[in-house]
Structure formats: C-alpha cells, structure tokens
Amino acid sequence: MDLVTPDVGLIFWTFISFVILFFVLKKFAWKPIVGTVNDREQSIKDALASAENAKKEMKNLTADNERILKEARAEREIMIKEARDLKTKMISDAKEEAKVAADKMISQAQEAIKNEKKSAIADLKNQVASLSIEIAEKVVENELSDKEKQLKLVEDMLSDTTLN
Amino acid sequence: MKTTKFNVFRIFILGVFFVLVSTPTFAISDEPEEEEFKVTEVIMHHIKDAHDFHLLDWDGHPISIPLPVLLWTENGLVAFMSSEFRHDDSGKVIVERNGQKFVKYHEEIYYASNSADENGTYMLFNEEHDPLNEHPFDFSITKLVFTMFVSMLLLILIFGFSARAYTKNGVPKGIAKFTEPLVVFIRDDVAIPNIGERHYKKFLPFLLTLFFFIWINNIMGLIPFFPFSANLSGNIAFTFVLALITFVMTTILGTKDYWKHIFWMPGVPVPLKPFLALIEFAGIFIKPASLMIRLFANITAGHIIILSLISLIFIFKSIWVSPGSIFFAVFVGLIEVLVVAIQAYIFTMLSALYIGSAMEKHEH
Numbered sequence: 278m279d280l281v282t283p284d285v286g287l288i289f290w291t292f293i294s295f296v297i298l299f300f301v302l303k304k305f306a307w308k309p310i311v312g313t314v315n316d317r318e319q320s321i322k323d324a325l326a327s328a329e330n331a332k333k334e335m336k337n338l339t340a341d342n343e344r345i346l347k348e349a350r351a352e353r354e355i356m357i358k359e360a361r362d363l364k365t366k367m368i369s370d371a372k373e374e375a376k377v378a379a380d381k382m383i384s385q386a387q388e389a390i391k392n393e394k395k396s397a398i399a400d401l402k403n404q405v406a407s408l409s410i411e412i413a414e415k416v417v418e419n420e421l422s423d424k425e426k427q428l429k430l431v432e433d434m435l436s437d438t439t440l441n
Numbered sequence: 442m443k444t445t446k447f448n449v450f451r452i453f454i455l456g457v458f459f460v461l462v463s464t465p466t467f468a469i470s471d472e473p474e475e476e477e478f479k480v481t482e483v484i485m486h487h488i489k490d491a492h493d494f495h496l497l498d499w500d501g502h503p504i505s506i507p508l509p510v511l512l513w514t515e516n517g518l519v520a521f522m523s524s525e526f527r528h529d530d531s532g533k534v535i536v537e538r539n540g541q542k543f544v545k546y547h548e549e550i551y552y553a554s555n556s557a558d559e560n561g562t563y564m565l566f567n568e569e570h571d572p573l574n575e576h577p578f579d580f581s582i583t584k585l586v587f588t589m590f591v592s593m594l595l596l597i598l599i600f601g602f603s604a605r606a607y608t609k610n611g612v613p614k615g616i617a618k619f620t621e622p623l624v625v626f627i628r629d630d631v632a633i634p635n636i637g638e639r640h641y642k643k644f645l646p647f648l649l650t651l652f653f654f655i656w657i658n659n660i661m662g663l664i665p666f667f668p669f670s671a672n673l674s675g676n677i678a679f680t681f682v683l684a685l686i687t688f689v690m691t692t693i694l695g696t697k698d699y700w701k702h703i704f705w706m707p708g709v710p711v712p713l714k715p716f717l718a719l720i721e722f723a724g725i726f727i728k729p730a731s732l733m734i735r736l737f738a739n740i741t742a743g744h745i746i747i748l749s750l751i752s753l754i755f756i757f758k759s760i761w762v763s764p765g766s767i768f769f770a771v772f773v774g775l776i777e778v779l780v781v782a783i784q785a786y787i788f789t790m791l792s793a794l795y796i797g798s799a800m801e802k803h804e805h
Contacts, residue, residue, distance in 0.1 A: 279547075280677070280741070284490060286511075286579045287678035290586040295682060298593050298654060303646040306600030309607075310617070310624055311645060317611035 409438075478755045484748045488672040488741055491548050491584040492523040496667050503528050506667070508587055512550060513578035514541055523581070532564040532572075533557075543577075551576045585679070588671035592657045600653070627652055627789065635793035640800055644793070647690075651683060652789040659740060659781030663774065674781075675740030680733040687792040688729035691799040699799045728795055732788060739784045743777045 416430055494506040507524030516539045523545075525536045532546035535553050542553035544563045551574035553563035565573040582590075599620065606617035613621045627649050632641040658674040673679050701707065703721040705714055750770040754762045 280485070280489065281737075283678035283681045284579070284676075286581055286583065287490065287585055287676060288682055289580055290582075290589060291679050291682040292686075294586075294589050294593055295650070295654065295686065298596060299647065299650045301597055302600055302650050302653075305597070306604045307624075307646040307649050309604035310600070310621065311628065313604075313607050313611045314621065314625060314628075320611070 478752075478758075480749070480752045480756060483752060483755075484745055486548075487748055488675060488744045489548060490676065492526070492545060492550070492581055493528075494584050494587060494667060508582050508584065510550065510581040511579075512543070513580060514539065515577070516541060519543075519577070531560075532562040533560075535563060544574075546572055546574075549576060550579055550581075584671050585673045585676055588661060588668065588673050589658070589679075591668050592654065592661055592673070596653055596657055623653075624649060631786075631790050631793050635790065635797040636800065637797060644796055648789050648793055651792060652785050655683070655736065655788055656782060656785035659785055660778075662740060662744065663777055663781065672741065672744050674784075675737055675744055677733065677737045680737040683736075683788070684729040684733035687732060687795060688726075691728075691795045692725070694796060695799040696802060698802050728791075732791055736784055736788050739780060743773070743780060746773050747777070 412434060416427065416434065492510060493508050496504050496506065498504070505528070507522040510519075510521050510523050510525075512519040519538045519541065521536060521538055526534050526545045530545055530547060532544040532551065532553070535542045535544055537543075542563070543550050544553040545551075546562070546564055549572070551564065551572060554565050554574060555563075557563050558565075567573055599616065602615075603613075603617040603620040606615045607613055628641070628645055631652070632645050632648050636644055655674055658679070661669040662672050662674060664670060703725065704718045706717045706721070709717060747770050750766045750773065753766040754760070
C-alpha cells in the first residue's frame with residue numbers, strides 16, 4: 278500500500294521541478310530549436326517555390342525568344358518583299374522615264390531635221406534663183422552674139438533644167 | 442573472427458544457463474542459513490524513495506551520500522542531514538531538533554515515542570505492525586528528488602547546448618543532430634495529429650518537456666549506479682503530478698462542445714443520455730488516473746523484474762545462478778530500454794490526445 282500512496286514531499290518537489298523545467302526549457306531550448314527548425318523548413322519551402330518560379334520564368338523566356346525570333350523572321354520577309362517591289366517599281370519607273378526622254382529627243386530631232394530641210398530648200402531656191410540669173414546672164418551674153426544659137430541654147434537649157 | 446568468438450561465448454552462456462535451469466535444486470547451498478534473504482523487502486526498498494543515496498556496502502557497512510532532510514513540523518521548518526540517523530531505518534536513532542525528536546522507520550520520518558520498546562525502537566505499532574506515531578510533513582531532498590534535480594540539470598544542459606548547436610542558416614551540428622529528430626518527432630507525430638495545426642504551437646513546449654522529463658528519468662532509473670538508479674518515474678507521486686497537470690489543462694481548456702459531449706451527448710436517444718453522462722463524467726477522472734497508473738506500473742514492474750532476476754542469485758545462494766540471472770537481467774534490461782521510451786511516448790501522446798479532444802470543435 279505504501280507503494281501506491283503518493284508522498285506529499287515528492288508531489289511538491291515534482292510540481293516545482295516540472296514548472297521550473299518547463300519555463301527554463303521553453304525559453305532556452307524549445308523556442309530556439311523549434312524556431313530554427315520552422316525557419317529552416319520555411320526557407321526550404323520558399324527556395325523550392327522560387328526554383329519552381331525560376332523554371333516557369335525560364336520557360337516563358339524561351340517562349341518569348343521564339344516569338345521574337347518568329348516576328349523578326351516575318352519582318353525580314355516583309356522587308357525583302359518590299360525591297361523587291363521597290364526594285365521592280367524603280368526599274369519600271371526608270372524605263373518609263375527613259376522612254377519619255379527618248380521620245381522627246383526623237384521629236385526634237387525630227388523638228389530640227391524639218392527646220393534644216395526647210396532652210397536647205399530655201400537655200401536651194403535661192404541658189405537656183407541666182408544660178409538661173411547667172412545662166413540667164415551668160416545666155417544673154419552668148420545669145421546676144423549669136424541669135425540662133427542663143428535661142429537654141431535657151432531652149433535646151435530649159436528642157437534640161439527641171440525644178441525639183 | 443569476432444563473430445565466431447561471440448558465438449562461442451554465446452553457446453557457453455547458454456550452456457551454463459541450461460545446466461543451471463535444469464538443476465536448480467543442486468544450486469541451493471547446504472550451509473545453514475544465517476539470515477533469511479527477504480526478497481520482497483529488498484526489492485521494495487530499492488524501488489521506493491530513501492532519505493540518503495546508498496552507493497554500496499563495504500565490509501558490511503553501508504556507504505551512502507547524505508541528503509538534506511526538510512521537515513515541516515508543529516514548531517516550523519526543521520532541517521538536518523540524513524546522515525544524522527546513522528543509516529538507521531528502524532526507528533532506533535533519535536535526532537533532536539527544535540525540541541522535537543525524530544526517528545526514521547522504513548524511510549518515513551516520525552515523531553519519536555517517549556520511550557523505546559523492547560527492540561529499542563522509539564515507535565508504537567498496532568496489531569498489524571503499522572506505525573501509530575504522528576509524522577511531520579516531509580519535504581526532504583530525498584533520493585528521488587535529488588535524482589529529479591540531476592535529470593533537470595541534464596535536460597537543461599542537453600537542450601541548452603542543442604539550441605546553441607545550430608549554424609546561422611539553421612543546420613544542426615553536434616548534439617542537435619541527435620535531439621532535433623526527437624523534437625521534430627514530438628511535433629509532427631504527437632502534437633500536430635492530436636491537437637491540430639491551429640493550436641499545437643501553444644502546447645508543444647509542454648509536450649516536449651513532458652516527454653523528455655519522463656524519458657530521461659525512465660532511462661536514469663535503468664542505470665544502476667550513482668547518481669542514477671532511482672525509480673523516480675515509477676513513483677506514483679511523480680506520475681500523479683504529471684497526470685494532474687494534464688487533467689487540469691483539459692479541464693481548463695475544455696470548450697463548450699467538450700463539456701456538452703460529456704454531459705449531454707448529442708446524437709444519442711434522450712433516455713440514454715444520463716447514463717452516457719455518468720460514464721463520460723467518470724471518464725474525466727479515469728483518463729488521467731490511467732495515465733498515472735500506466736507509467737507508474739510499467740516502470741515499477743520493470744525494476745521489480747530486473748531486481749527479482751538478480752535476487753535469484755541470493756535466493757539460491759549460489760554463484761552458479763548468476764550467469765542465468767545476469768543473462769535474463771540484461772535481456773529484460775534491453776527490453777526496458779525500449780519500454781521506457783514507449784512509455785514516455787504514450788504518456789505524451791495521450792496527454793496530447795486529451796488536450797486535443799478538450800479543444801476540439803465538433804461540426805454537426
């Protein structure tokens with residue numbers, strides 16, 4: 278029976294000891310240990326989460342890169358097409374201009390030729406006139422010496438000379 | 442090489458053991474018995490508290506460390522060292538303080554009777570040989586209290602150092618590598634499942650203190666030399682206090698739901714409710730009482746088994762019994778190492794469970 282009768286002194290000391298132990302350990306052991314463990318677990322969790330985020334970001338970045346590359350490629354296509362169009366347009370424009378210039382030159386030349394011809398004809402007319410006058414002079418001179426002959430000559434000459 | 446040596450040793454031990462077990466009668470000494478070996482008395486003396494710390498007997502004289510005796514008497518506080526009783530435990534030596542005379546009888550301190558009886562004992566007994574003397578309140582630093590202080594010191598040292606054995610980024614070094622898994626175990630497998638994520642933080646320090654206080658005292662009880670060897674966690678006063686703390690906590694923390702489930706169980710036919718209330722009400726007290734008795738009985742039983750096995754040598758009065766009893770004592774001792782951890786765990790687990798159930802809010 279002695280064994281199952283709690284002793285007052287021991288109850289007292291156990292209670293005191295437990296309470297002291299509780300407060301001492303709580304302050305100097307459990308708080309720092311559990312705090313450190315919790316902090317560490319939190320930091321591990323955070324690190325894992327941030328790694329996951331980084332992975333995601335990396336993925337996004339790759340996708341972005343691909344998109345930019347694609348866009349660049351498309352832009353290049355457009356630029357090349359534009360350049361090609363510009364080239365054809367320039368060539369056709371040049372051709373057109375050249376044609377216009379040539380036409381102009383041709384017409385000018387024709388005009389010039391026409392004028393030249395006119396002046397040549399006028400010149401020729403003048404020469405023919407003066408020549409005719411000279412001939413007429415000579416014939417007159419000659420015919421004045423020989424009447425028959427003069428007449429004959431005039432006749433011959435007139436038959437030979439044709440106005441153009 | 443080592444294993445073969447060990448096997449030879451094992452076979453030798455087993456052989457010796459079987460020879461001894463098969464012929465126990467021959468082991469009994471033929472010498473005339475000088476003094477009867479009282480097993481019960483010896484074992485009871487070992488598992489109970491004492492006023493001084495007995496180290497060993499040398500040449501027939503006990504050598505022990507005296508401990509302070511503190512008494513709250515009719516004339517106030519009285520203090521002296523237990524050595525003043527001069528190893529007497531039968532009420533024959535009187536210590537006089539403050540005009541009062543004290544004797545020690547079976548590790549209990551009584552006011553001495555005025556005159557000695559025929560055996561020289563200053564005690565009065567009834568027919569059943571129970572002492573009739575009055576006794577003062579005994580607040581002595583007994584063997585168990587001394588052991589408890591040692592265990593406190595050890596715990597504070599172990600966990601104080603553990604708390605400082607962390608690097609800046611929270612990596613455990615040295616002793617913290619050993620203690621941290623235990624702390625995390627109590628947190629993850631005792632506190633959180635039983636109390637819940639929301640409230641467990643408030644009770645974790647209590648549960649940790651409880652677990653390690655019980656466990657270290659259990660272990661210290663298994664180590665058979667000074668300053669250990671005391672049966673503190675197998676003492677009903679110790680388990681009583683711890684169970685009482687759990688009981689007070691559940692009673693104070695009990696939510697409305699908790700008390701409703703005790704006195705007017707919802708979801709049960711009305712005629713049954715009073716009976717359930719009766720059972721549940723008894724349960725409030727039975728739960729901590731079972732905590733108290735479980736730890737006390739388990740640890741005390743372990744001590745009794747080991748002491749009984751050792752006592753076999755003295756019962757048979759033959760050294761030839763010793764290999765057998767030592768073999769079994771070691772065997773039981775190893776089981777005890779497991780049992781003391783499990784008992785500390787169970788006490789903590791059930792405390793957490795009771796606290797958790799007191800704080801639970803039911804959804805209906």
